[in-house]
Every structure is written in C-alpha cells, then in structure tokens.
Amino acid sequence: MAPFRPYEPRPRLALGARLLIVGGVIAVLWLGQEVLAPLALALLLTIACLPVAAFLERHGLPRVPAVLLVLLMVLALIGGVAWVVGTQALALAAELPAYEGTLRAKLASIASSSGPIQGVMDLFERLSSGLSPTEAPPAATVAVAAGASSPFAALLAAVHVVLAPLATVLITLLLMGFLLVQREDLRDRVLRLAGTQELHRTTGAMLDATDRVGRFLLTQAMTNAAFGLLMGAGLWALGLPNAPLWGALCFTLRFIPYLGAPLSVVFPMMLAFATTEGWWTVLGIVALFVAVDGIITYVLEPLLFGHTIGVTPIALVLSTAFWAVLWGPLGLILAPALTACIVILGRHVPGFGFLDVLLGDAPPLPLPARFLSRLLAGDGEGAASLLDAEAAASGEREALETLALPAIAQVEADRGQDGFGPAVALRAARTLLRVLEERDEEPAEPSLAVRPVAGALDHAAAAAVALLLAEDGHAPTLEARRAQAVVLVMASAAARPRLERALRAARALAPRVILLAATEEAEAAIAGAHPFLPGMDRLREELAPLRPEEEDQPPARAAE
Numbered sequence: 033m034a035p036f037r038p039y040e041p042r043p044r045l046a047l048g049a050r051l052l053i054v055g056g057v058i059a060v061l062w063l064g065q066e067v068l069a070p071l072a073l074a075l076l077l078t079i080a081c082l083p084v085a086a087f088l089e090r091h092g093l094p095r096v097p098a099v100l101l102v103l104l105m106v107l108a109l110i111g112g113v114a115w116v117v118g119t120q121a122l123a124l125a126a127e128l129p130a131y132e133g134t135l136r137a138k139l140a141s142i143a144s145s146s147g148p149i150q151g152v153m154d155l156f157e158r159l160s161s162g163l164s165p166t167e168a169p170p171a172a173t174v175a176v177a178a179g180a181s182s183p184f185a186a187l188l189a190a191v192h193v194v195l196a197p198l199a200t201v202l203i204t205l206l207l208m209g210f211l212l213v214q215r216e217d218l219r220d221r222v223l224r225l226a227g228t229q230e231l232h233r234t235t236g237a238m239l240d241a242t243d244r245v246g247r248f249l250l251t252q253a254m255t256n257a258a259f260g261l262l263m264g265a266g267l268w269a270l271g272l273p274n275a276p277l278w279g280a281l282c283f284t285l286r287f288i289p290y291l292g293a294p295l296s297v298v299f300p301m302m303l304a305f306a307t308t309e310g311w312w313t314v315l316g317i318v319a320l321f322v323a324v325d326g327i328i329t330y331v332l333e334p335l336l337f338g339h340t341i342g343v344t345p346i347a348l349v350l351s352t353a354f355w356a357v358l359w360g361p362l363g364l365i366l367a368p369a370l371t372a373c374i375v376i377l378g379r380h381v382p383g384f385g386f387l388d389v390l391l392g393d394a395p396p397l398p399l400p401a402r403f404l405s406r407l408l409a410g411d412g413e414g415a416a417s418l419l420d421a422e423a424a425a426s427g428e429r430e431a432l433e434t435l436a437l438p439a440i441a442q443v444e445a446d447r448g449q450d451g452f453g454p455a456v457a458l459r460a461a462r463t464l465l466r467v468l469e470e471r472d473e474e475p476a477e478p479s480l481a482v483r484p485v486a487g488a489l490d491h492a493a494a495a496a497v498a499l500l501l502a503e504d505g506h507a508p509t510l511e512a513r514r515a516q517a518v519v520l521v522m523a524s525a526a527a528r529p530r531l532e533r534a535l536r537a538a539r540a541l542a543p544r545v546i547l548l549a550a551t552e553e554a555e556a557a558i559a560g561a562h563p564f565l566p567g568m569d570r571l572r573e574e575l576a577p578l579r580p581e582e583e584d585q586p587p588a589r590a591a592e
Contacts, residue, residue, distance in 0.1 A: 061358050069359045074207035076369045080249035099212040120277030131307040237380035245372050251336045256286040259328045266320040287365045289352050297321040341372040347391040403435045407460040416467045429503040436496040440523050444551045461488035468495035478509035485522040485534040493523035493550040518542040523550040525557040
C-alpha cells in the first residue's frame with residue numbers, strides 16, 4: 033500500500049513578504065473606504081439584481097429601461113425603509129414623554145422590592161459612598177462663554193448629516209446603473225486583465241461568484257423581510273407603540289450576521305419595559321422573537337438557501353468584525369457577501385488558495401490525513417470516531433482500506449523526515465493498534481493466524497489485515513495459535529535477523545506461511561530474501577482456497 037501523500041516540499045513566499053502584502057491591502061481598504069465601500073456595495077447589489085434585469089430583458093424590455101426600472105425598485109425599497117423609520121421615530125419621540133409616569137412607577141417598584149436586585153442596588157450604594165472622596169471647599173471657577181454658533185453653521189451641520197448617506201446611496205445607484213448596462217464589456221475587461229491563458233479559471237470564478245453571492249443576497253433580503261414583517265405584526269398584536277419602526281429595524285439589523293437579530297429585539301423590549309404595566313409584554317416579545325427567529329432560521333432559510341455561502345461560522349464572525357472596523361456599519365452589512373467573494377477567489381486562483389483554507393467551509397484536510405493526524409496526536413477516540421463514521425458510510429472493509437492501511441504506509445514513509453522520530457511513529461502505531469483491537473473479535477476456532485514480524489507498526493498492520501480477512505469470511509486470530517496457515521505481516525523495514533526469527537516462529541504454528549509486505553519500504557527490505565505478497569489483493573487470491581464454503585461462512589460484520 034502506497035502512502036496517500038508523497039512528501040514534496042514546495043517553495044513558499046517568505047513570511048515577511050506575505051505580511052507586507054496583507055498589510056498593503058488592508059491599508060488600501062482603510063484609506064480608500066470613501067470610494068471602495070460604495071463600489072463594493074454597488075458590485076454586490078449588481079450581482080443581486082442581475083437575475084431581475086435579465087428577466088426583464090428576456091421579456092422584451094430594452095436594456096436601459098430594464099436597468100432604470102431595477103434602479104427605481106432598489107431606490108423605492110431604500111426610500112420606503114427610510115421613510116418608515118423616520119416617520120415612526122418622530123412619532124415615538126413625540127409620544128415618549130407621556131410614558132414618564134409608567135416608567136417612574138416601574139423603577140420605583142423595582143427599587144422598593146426586597147430580594148437579590150435590591151441587595152445588589154444597596155451594595156452599589158454603599159460602595160459608591162465609601163469610595164467617594166471627602167468634600168472639599170468649592171474652588172473659584174471662571175466661566176468662559178462660548179461664541180454662539182451661527183444659524184448657518186447649524187444648518188450646514190444638519191445638511192451634512194442628511195446629505196452624507198444620501199450621497200452614498202446616489203453614488204451606489206449610479207455605479208450600479210453603469211455596471212448593469214455595461215456588464216458584458218466589464219466582464220470581458222476583467223477576463224483580459226486576468227489573462228487569456230487562465231480563461232476557464234477566471235470564468236468559473238465569476239460564474240461561481242454571481243451564482244452563489246447573488247442567490248445569497250436575494251434570499252437574505254427575502255428572509256429578512258419576512259422576519260421584519262412577522263416581528264412587526266407580532267409587536268403590533270402585543271400592543272407595542274410604533275410597531276412598523278421595530279419591524280423595519282428588525283429587517284435592517286438582521287443583515288448583521290448572528291448579532292443583528294438579537295440586537296433588533298432589545299429596543300422593543302426596552303420600550304415595552306418603559307410603556308407597559310407589568311412584565312407580560314416584555315416576556316411576550318421574547319417569546320415572539322424565539323418563535324419567529326426559529327421559524328426563519330431553521331425552517332425558511334434551509335428551504336430557500338439550499339446551500340451556504342461557503343464560509344465557516346467562526347470565519348464569518350471574525351470577518352464581520354474586520355469589515356466593521358474598516359468600513360463601519362456598511363462593513364457590518366457587506367461582510368458575509370465580501371467574505372464569500374474572498375473565499376471564491378481563493379477557491380479558483382491557486383495563489384490565493386490559503387483564503388479558501390482559512391475561511392471556506394470545505395474540509396481543510398482529506399479524511400485519510402485527518403485520520404493520520406489523530407493517530408500522530410495519540411487521540412484514539414478521535415481516530416475511532418472517524419473510522420466508525422467511514423464504516424457507517426462505506427462499510428468496514430472500505431474504511432480499513434481507505435484509512436488504516438494508508439495511515440500505516442504513511443507513517444513508514446515519513447520516518448525519514450525531519451522531526452518525525454521513532455517516538456512519533458511509535459505513538460501513532462500504538463494508537464492505531466488500540467483502535468483496531470477494539471474492533472477485533474476473537475473466533476472460537478481460527479483458521480488463520482495473523483502475526484506481525486516485529487515492532488508496533490507491524491502489530492497495527494497485522495490487526496488491520498486480520499479485520500479485513502474477517503470481512504472476507506475467514507476466521508483469523510492475532511494470537512500465536514496453531515492454524516491452517518500463518519499470514520506474517522511486515523510494514524516497517526525490519527532487519528533481516530528479526531524477519532528470520534519471525535519466520536521460524538510462524539513455521540512452528542502452521543505448515544504454510546505467507547509473508548505479506550504492507551508497505552513499499554517492507555517490499556524493498558524483503559526483496560531477494562524471501563517470496564512475499566505485495567498487498568491485500570494478492571493475499572485474497574492466495575487465501576481463496578482456504579475460504580469456507582458460502583453456506584458455512586460467518587456473516588461479515590455490518591457497518592455500524
């Protein structure tokens with residue numbers, strides 16, 4: 033059995049150069065946020081709106097009118113949300129003074145109640161009084177009157193607050209319009225910049241990005257709208273003031289991964305605490321959020337999404353924090369889509385493959401490598417769980433041949449590497465032996481004896497061979513018992529005298545001895561000294577006459 037990965041050292045970019053490149057990219061994103069953030073938003077909205085524009089064009093509408101209609105729909109959505117939030121916020125500000133008495137009564141009832149809350153409040157009062165400094169005579173102060181700001185300056189400040197987000201929206205829509213109208217020309221220019229030699233790779237990356245990210249953005253907008261509508265309707269039914277405001281807030285904040293939905297319900301809970309009698313409305317809001325978020329997250333989203341955007345949860349959390357620091361609130365909203373684009377870049381461009389490994393949700397290691405890593409770490413439970421899972425999926429024989437035997441070959445092949453000393457190989461071999469011995473069942477009347485030549489790795493290989501022979505219908509034993517034949521297993525390049533001693537001991541147990549070389553290193557060590565079989569397929573052919581008749585065969589163990 034050959035190892036599952038030959039050792040090929042690859043040249044790597046120096047750590048300093050990689051850090052310099054990463055730092056340069058982050059600096060460009062930070063310094064150019066005023067331009068790059070609207071451009072990124074326009075690109076993502078363009079990807080999301082491509083299916084809608086293509087649908088309108090397929091039904092006979094020319095491109096420019098179709099793009100204008102898409103832009104009007106986007107502008108209507110943004111303007112509608114802003115109008116609802118603005119009008120409802122003003123109405124809430126006008127109504128809040130009417131609830132002052134209710135809030136005072138509730139705070140007074142909490143302060144007058146006995147129990148843990150009152151004890152904590154008393155504790156803080158005593159600590160604050162003890163830590164407060166002694167009163168000193170007031171010092172003479174001189175007040176300097178600030179110059180009164182002119183009405184024109186106040187007007188300019190108010191205009192800036194309103195026009196800054198409005199300008200971002202208008203620039204984004206303008207960029208969106210150009211990208212939608214000239215999308216083929218821009219695509220061809222990107223392909224030309226990437227080089228025609230890798231045309232298939234660049235085209236695949238662009239298709240993957242438009243398909244995966246576009247579907248994600250549209251589906252996220254739909255599910256967030258459903259979440260906002262259900263929360264708004266539920267809050268209205270509970271009697272909370274300004275329910276449309278909180279529904280729009282729930283729709284907007286849910287674009288923030290993981291934290292947005294819980295944050296969106298904090299403000300309605302605070303308002304319910306301040307404006308309603310008792311605690312039933314607050315508890316009702318909590319129950320409403322749990323029900324609506326559970327339905328959206330665990331029922332509606334799996335049906336609509338079909339698959340994820342290809343980013344692990346921990347990577348999404350970290351990337352959200354990264355984009356929030358770089359681009360503020362807009363970075364919070366764009367973080368999932370931007371991270372998905374980065375993962376797609378790493379998946380299709382070889383030089384950026386580390387991005388897919390760090391952020392993507394694909395398994396970072398193939399199953400044989402994961403199994404070997406558990407053995408090298410001495411984690412028998414982890415290795416056994418991987419072997420059990422593979423056996424349940426593909427059968428016991430397939431699990432042993434794809435995990436156990438390649439791991440044995442890899443351990444022997446890696447012995448010559450720096451840092452892979454005898455202690456590491458011994459730990460891996462003993463861990464594998466423990467895992468395999470737990471799966472072994474000793475037959476009452478064995479027909480074959482499977483014995484190792486010498487060493488822990490040979491013992492592990494013998495255990496794996498015995499389990500495979502049991503799956504083939506034989507009755508093997510790992511003990512030194514007399515049998516019809518002895519299979520002598522050699523996985524490590526043992527010295528010739530140890531091999532001779534093992535052969536003499538095997539001939540004392542049975543008239544027939546079959547020497548099996550489980551690795552390429554074992555084949556090289558045996559070559560020219562004794563006849564041997566180079567793998568399990570040849571061993572099965574050799575042992576076919578000794579296999580019991582079909583009606584007398586013990587059933588092979590079913591996959592657990």
